[in-house]
Amino acid sequence: MAIEKKKKNNLDEPPLTCVDLFAGAGGFSLAASNVGFHVVAAVELNSNACKTYRENLNTANDTTLYEGDILQLDPVEIAKTHFPDSKGCDVVLGGPPCQGFSVHRIKGAGIGDPRNKLILRYFQFVQELKPKVFLMENVPGILWERHKDFLDEFYLAGKAAGYVIKDPVVIDARDFGVPQRRKRVFILGVRSDVELDIVWPPKATYSGDKAAKTGSLKPWINAKTVFKKSVKKNDKNNFHMQHTVAMIEVFKSTPHNGGSRSQSNRVLPCHKDHDGHKDVYGRIDPSQPAPTMTTACINPSKGRFLHPSQNHGISVRHAARFQTFPDWFVFQGGLISAGEQIGNAVPIKLGAVLLRRIAKGLRRKES
Numbered sequence: 001m002a003i004e005k006k007k008k009n010n011l012d013e014p015p016l017t018c019v020d021l022f023a024g025a026g027g028f029s030l031a032a033s034n035v036g037f038h039v040v041a042a043v044e045l046n047s048n049a050c051k052t053y054r055e056n057l058n059t060a061n062d063t064t065l066y067e068g069d070i071l072q073l074d075p076v077e078i079a080k081t082h083f084p085d086s087k088g089c090d091v092v093l094g095g096p097p098c099q100g101f102s103v104h105r106i107k108g109a110g111i112g113d114p115r116n117k118l119i120l121r122y123f124q125f126v127q128e129l130k131p132k133v134f135l136m137e138n139v140p141g142i143l144w145e146r147h148k149d150f151l152d153e154f155y156l157a158g159k160a161a162g163y164v165i166k167d168p169v170v171i172d173a174r175d176f177g178v179p180q181r182r183k184r185v186f187i188l189g190v191r192s193d194v195e196l197d198i199v200w201p202p203k204a205t206y207s208g209d210k211a212a213k214t215g216s217l218k219p220w221i222n223a224k225t226v227f228k229k230s231v232k233k234n235d236k237n238n239f240h241m242q243h244t245v246a247m248i249e250v251f252k253s254t255p256h257n258g259g260s261r262s263q264s265n266r267v268l269p270c271h272k273d274h275d276g277h278k279d280v281y282g283r284i285d286p287s288q289p290a291p292t293m294t295t296a297c298i299n300p301s302k303g304r305f306l307h308p309s310q311n312h313g314i315s316v317r318h319a320a321r322f323q324t325f326p327d328w329f330v331f332q333g334g335l336i337s338a339g340e341q342i343g344n345a346v347p348i349k350l351g352a353v354l355l356r357r358i359a360k361g362l363r364r365k366e367s
Helices: 027-034 047-061 075-082 114-129 145-160 210-214 224-228 245-253 316-322 335-344 348-366
Strands: 016-021 037-044 064-067 091-094 133-138 163-165 169-172 183-191
Touching (some): 027 037, 027 091, 027 348, 037 047, 037 075, 047 335, 064 075, 114 145, 133 348, 145 163
Parallel strands (some): 016 037, 091 133
Antiparallel strands (some): 133 183, 163 183, 169 183
């Protein structure tokens, strides 16, 4: 078990440094490590996510993991401890909890959610750590009009602190080689004294249209790639939700390879009065990128998370593969917690694409 080995031409260069806030299980940290960053420190509240982070990343990365409420941590002390020369780190990463901005929140839900204010706490750390660049990830719901005040305050704080913050961009992970449809917002900020000469956002390298067939882009990676490689029996994440006999019978009636709940020859009690949420209890279509791995991705009642041909939900390992975690990466805390950690993570492959672009820009500035 080891972090992906760096390319030989990077070995003689001092590593760029980064701090990962709201680190979760370590998706962003792993991506950063894979492209040559030294993750100096990470902050996470969830105890199970911290267990996962320690088991997989701490030893290899020599990272100081702060387990606790970021509102109770002093960013001044973090800066003094890890960057005593006052030069600041190279990059601050992070995805503040996004449930308050979630697409599933209806009408006025989410307005005033205290979790929304964590994006402002994120920037307080940026102010003290003084990174050359920061990269924040969140759900598209953060761009809704009802959350405008938070973003406006964030941008005003950035300008006052001497950062040029680029407009939010929505990036779909499937356009960068991840086998799932996953749209997320990324906000890039650059310190005003730093010249970061890069194309942002990066241009897509995968597509589902004619361009992929003509060779100018690679075709989207489909879900079949996740299932065609067998999972080792001794894999600690080789387990899935246990279903009732009645539900298994429903699954048996659902056609393989993308079948939907409506094709199962049974109307579930919760769907008698309305026919919404058509994807719940649906099978993943192996010929297409999978649906977004949410925090409930191991539960077929929460979306199209049934195995393409077997009569149960996808396993923790399959969900992790959809997020492009390597098979050596083991999630701690049980089924529900593992699903939450996976759903909250930045896909490793996407994170690496974005951070590799930033790293090259910073290296170019130093040369």
